[in-house]
Amino acid sequence: MFTATNPLPLTVPTVVGESATSFASRLARRNGVPRMITFCSDVGIDYFALVNGGPVEIQRLAVLGGIDPVPLQAATPSLVEPGWFRLGKERIKFTGFIRTTLRVCPRCVHEAPDRTGIVHHGAWQLAAIRTCAKHGCHLVAAPKPKNGNDCFDHVPMLDSFKPTGGDLAVSQNMELERYLTERIQNGPGQTWLDRLPLHIAAQTCEMFGALLTLGPRVKRTEPTDAQWAAAGTAGLSILRGGPDALRQKLKDIQDSHPVGEKLYRSHYGVFFDWLRSRDDDPDFDVVRDVVREFIFENFPVTVGSIVLGKPCPEQLVHSFSTAKQVFGIPHHRLGQKLVTLGIAKPHASDRFYTLTRYIPTVLLIDIIAELGARISAKEAAKVIGVETVVLARLAHHGLIPKQSEYGKRSTIYRPEDLEAFLEQLRGLAKPAGAIKDLIDISTAARRRGVTIAALTKLILAHRIPLYFEGFSAEDFRAFRVHPSSLNGIYRRPQEPVVSSWSVARLLKISRPTVYRLRQAGFLTPPTKRKSAGIRSGKYSCRKSFEDFQAAHISLNELIERSGRSADDEFNHRISNGALPLPLGLQSTMIFRRNDVD
Numbered sequence: 001m002f003t004a005t006n007p008l009p010l011t012v013p014t015v016v017g018e019s020a021t022s023f024a025s026r027l028a029r030r031n032g033v034p035r036m037i038t039f040c041s042d043v044g045i046d047y048f049a050l051v052n053g054g055p056v057e058i059q060r061l062a063v064l065g066g067i068d069p070v071p072l073q074a075a076t077p078s079l080v081e082p083g084w085f086r087l088g089k090e091r092i093k094f095t096g097f098i099r100t101t102l103r104v105c106p107r108c109v110h111e112a113p114d115r116t117g118i119v120h121h122g123a124w125q126l127a128a129i130r131t132c133a134k135h136g137c138h139l140v141a142a143p144k145p146k147n148g149n150d151c152f153d154h155v156p157m158l159d160s161f162k163p164t165g166g167d168l169a170v171s172q173n174m175e176l177e178r179y180l181t182e183r184i185q186n187g188p189g190q191t192w193l194d195r196l197p198l199h200i201a202a203q204t205c206e207m208f209g210a211l212l213t214l215g216p217r218v219k220r221t222e223p224t225d226a227q228w229a230a231a232g233t234a235g236l237s238i239l240r241g242g243p244d245a246l247r248q249k250l251k252d253i254q255d256s257h258p259v260g261e262k263l264y265r266s267h268y269g270v271f272f273d274w275l276r277s278r279d280d281d282p283d284f285d286v287v288r289d290v291v292r293e294f295i296f297e298n299f300p301v302t303v304g305s306i307v308l309g310k311p312c313p314e315q316l317v318h319s320f321s322t323a324k325q326v327f328g329i330p331h332h333r334l335g336q337k338l339v340t341l342g343i344a345k346p347h348a349s350d351r352f353y354t355l356t357r358y359i360p361t362v363l364l365i366d367i368i369a370e371l372g373a374r375i376s377a378k379e380a381a382k383v384i385g386v387e388t389v390v391l392a393r394l395a396h397h398g399l400i401p402k403q404s405e406y407g408k409r410s411t412i413y414r415p416e417d418l419e420a421f422l423e424q425l426r427g428l429a430k431p432a433g434a435i436k437d438l439i440d441i442s443t444a445a446r447r448r449g450v451t452i453a454a455l456t457k458l459i460l461a462h463r464i465p466l467y468f469e470g471f472s473a474e475d476f477r478a479f480r481v482h483p484s485s486l487n488g489i490y491r492r493p494q495e496p497v498v499s500s501w502s503v504a505r506l507l508k509i510s511r512p513t514v515y516r517l518r519q520a521g522f523l524t525p526p527t528k529r530k531s532a533g534i535r536s537g538k539y540s541c542r543k544s545f546e547d548f549q550a551a552h553i554s555l556n557e558l559i560e561r562s563g564r565s566a567d568d569e570f571n572h573r574i575s576n577g578a579l580p581l582p583l584g585l586q587s588t589m590i591f592r593r594n595d596v597d
């Protein structure tokens with residue numbers, strides 16, 4: 001390879017910041033060569049290596065131009081590994097550059113005495129550098145050259161293009177460019193933002209700033225350079241504070257919206273969509289992770305929902321709709337409770353509530369435990385598989401705890417209590433198999449003249465074996481009991497009773513007389529057996545009947561024994577000093593055996 005040792009006869013002066021391609025383009029024009037690519041070929045420089053800042057080519061170019069290669073190299077984006085360039089003291093990803101469109105400073109162009117005097121700066125290849133540091137005006141894009149390879153060859157391109165405009169940038173909006181320039185000249189510092197790759201830092205500042213200054217709905221293609229500069233500066237002012245400041249600002253934005261079903265997408269629009277669109281670049285993960293975690297912590301994202309490429313591992317806050325979706329707790333019931341906690345406000349209708357902030361899951365779980373899962377007696381009876389009156393009796397016997405809701409008279413139940421009740425029974429139960437003559441609990445209760453609840457209580461107390469058909473006992477109706485297993489479970493033997501009809505027949509008295517006997521205390525009502533049929537007055541204790549029968553005899557029995565007429569028998573007894581029991585004139589007459597025997 002031809003080695004340059006001397007400068008060309010015709011050279012141009014350079015300035016710090018000029019790129020190697022700019023210097024080559026001017027040197028080519030100075031030496032009368034129309035295209036840089038031809039000039040490079042003529043002087044033995046690999047054009048494409050020069051475009052990518054190859055040190056050998058830059059060294060050679062510097063010798064030909066009679067200048068110091070070190071600043072030339074520093075100002076030229078140099079490929080250091082696939083996809084990454086070095087510029088100054090920064091290592092920058094190719095996505096941070098605009099290298100297919102030439103942008104120039106209109107004032108630099110106008111002030112130059114001739115084409116060869118127009119310098120192009122290496123930093124102008126960076127997308128986030130939008131102004132000329134010397135003139136403070138925004139760069140202007142030149143039309144693309146016919147041949148794409150010539151897009152670094154600015155001198156011929158400016159033969160036909162006279163840039164106009166060159167609006168002055170607002171100095172206080174230049175903070176991001178000053179920050180980036182500082183990083184390129186002196187290398188990044190130690191802050192969180194400094195440790196982000198330059199293209200991430202630059203784009204994050206601009207996109208977050210666009211959200212801050214232009215709102216969530218702005219399109220990325222809309223802002224002008226001046227707006228981008230303002231946005232970048234606004235973003236930088238927050239992001240200099242690191243992830244905490246970013247989170248705080250995200251929170252401020254969230255808090256500026258009414259709490260509702262609208263989610264992060266509508267709050268962070270342009271910023272969020274941009275982060276999503278950059279999911280091919282893992283370097284953005286640092287920022288994405290902060291934003292994603294913030295969203296998981298502050299928005300009602302359900303478990304498994306994908307946010308910025310990752311599924312939500314745990315839902316930390318809830319809206320009314322996710323509370324309903326996940327826990328099944330209805331809006332109005334949760335709303336009532338949240339109003340007392342100051343987290344929701346009721347509307348005039350009193351059936352609709354709005355949140356003042358999202359509901360932390362831990363709080364929601366407490367609320368659910370307290371009231372959310374309580375269900376009505378009707379629902380509870382259905383769960384257990386009994387009539388509501390039976391449920392009420394079971395509760396009355398203390399087998400199922402009752403709950404009451406503030407301000408409501410109706411009784412409600414907790415599903416876990418219902419389940420615990422069934423579990424107690426299941427603990428006594430096994431498959432019926434070949435066992436015969438099993439009956440369900442309600443049949444057993446009916447046969448024994450006790451309530452279902454009372455029998456159930458006894459079954460549990462005495463651990464009476466239960467059975468079920470099939471594989472499991474779904475609800476109360478599924479349990480079976482063997483009648484013999486209930487024998488002798490009462491603390492006292494079953495109290496024998498006798499019906500009024502039997503008493504009337506055995507004593508040969510009228511039914512009304514039986515009732516008078518009960519009223520008068522000769523027959524006593526059953527005390528142990530409580531079922532409605534037994535207590536309704538149609539039964540008496542067999543013991544009291546037997547005692548009564550042993551001591552008394554009716555007039556009809558005396559007639560049967562003597563064969564006298566009723567009147568004769570009565571007169572006979574009265575005449576012998578016997579008096580009938582004082583049961584009233586309508587009653588069959590009854591005498592004491594002691595008086596008549």
Ligand SMILES: [Zn+2]
Nearest residue numbers: 105108132135
């Ligand atoms: Zn300028």
